[in-house]
Amino acid sequence: MNLIKKYNYIFFAIISLTVLLTSCSQDEVKVVTPAEEVTNLKLQKLQEFTRGDYTFYVYKKDTGNLVVGYNEVYIQLKNNKSGNYVENATLSWKPLMHMASMSHACPYSSIQKVSDTKTLYKGYFIFIMASDDTEYWEITYDYTSGNDTIVEVASRLTVNSATGRVRYKSFKGTDNVSYFLAMVEPAAPRVGTNDITAYLYKKVDMLTFNPVENYTVEIDPRMPDMDNHTSPNNVNLAYDAASGLYKGKLNLTMTGYWQVNLIVRNAGNAILKGDSITATTPASSIYFGIEF
Numbered sequence: 524m525n526l527i528k529k530y531n532y533i534f535f536a537i538i539s540l541t542v543l544l545t546s547c548s549q550d551e552v553k554v555v556t557p558a559e560e561v562t563n564l565k566l567q568k569l570q571e572f573t574r575g576d577y578t579f580y581v582y583k584k585d586t587g588n589l590v591v592g593y594n595e596v597y598i599q600l601k602n603n604k605s606g607n608y609v610e611n612a613t614l615s616w617k618p619l620m621h622m623a624s625m626s627h628a629c630p631y632s633s634i635q636k637v638s639d640t641k642t643l644y645k646g647y648f649i650f651i652m653a654s655d656d657t658e659y660w661e662i663t664y665d666y667t668s669g670n671d672t673i674v675e676v677a678s679r680l681t682v683n684s685a686t687g688r689v690r691y692k693s694f695k696g697t698d699n700v701s702y703f704l705a706m707v708e709p710a711a712p713r714v715g716t717n718d719i720t721a722y723l724y725k726k727v728d729m730l731t732f733n734p735v736e737n738y739t740v741e742i743d744p745r746m747p748d749m750d751n752h753t754s755p756n757n758v759n760l761a762y763d764a765a766s767g768l769y770k771g772k773l774n775l776t777m778t779g780y781w782q783v784n785l786i787v788r789n790a791g792n793a794i795l796k797g798d799s800i801t802a803t804t805p806a807s808s809i810y811f812g813i814e815f
């Protein structure tokens with residue numbers, strides 16, 4: 524290289540190094556803004572409403588509407604007087620579906636702070652019915668801090684029927700109790716061993732749905748399009764008290780459509796619902812579907 528090119532090269536090398544060092548030192552002191560906390564988790568805004576001095580921002584994890592089955596919902600709360608987002612809020616919520624002749628709730632969680640964030644809170648709903656023009660869901664949000672109390676009702680929420688493969692199933696057990704089983708993971712299945720997790724609830728009455736503890740969800744993954752073959756080394760879902768989730772391992776040995784056949788057993792090991800796969804029984808009465 525000639526002399527001018529050489530100087531140009533050195534010049535740009537010094538500039539690049541300076542830019543690199545500057546951006547590195549900026550990263551160290553970089554404050555994650557409330558907006559960045561939302562975009563980092565790829566959240567999509569569902570609703571925003573202002574009551575008194577506060578604005579609620581409600582997000583969900585995926586694009587589209589709320590759906591029948593498992594929905595992860597996030598909240599930010601802004602104090603419009605101070606302009607700051609509330610970082611230590613105690614929040615609660617309650618879902619209710621208004622139907623022509625009656626009302627009912629659905630399985631749902633309490634609201635927790637999202638770890639490693641300053642301004643985000645989250646919980647979930649397992650919606651058990653889709654809404655339509657006349658029958659609709661509403662969520663009542665509740666926030667109390669000192670003298671500030673807000674009760675905000677978000678009404679006429681759209682809850683769509685789930686599309687794609689089955690991730691949620693309600694069924695009546697041999698004990699005559701209504702159960703609600705919703706798959707959480709895998710969200711992005713891959714070839715090999717996947718974590719499989721699900722929530723299991725039962726209906727106590729129309730307004731009360733309680734998590735069920737210490738049951739077992741047996742899995743038998745099959746590929747119906749490929750002679751219904753299965754896969755080795757799967758682990759049935761067992762109750763994890765810390766998270767309230769049922770957790771297991773699902774081995775997907777190839778891409779394609781997998782029917783994850785299920786058998787739900789109670790704490791006494793009695794079958795509440797589901798069938799073993801045999802030559803004459805290719806599918807269980809309850810299953811999840813996974814395609815990737």
Ligand SMILES: [Cu+2]
Nearest residue numbers: 620622627652
């Ligand atoms: Cu309903």
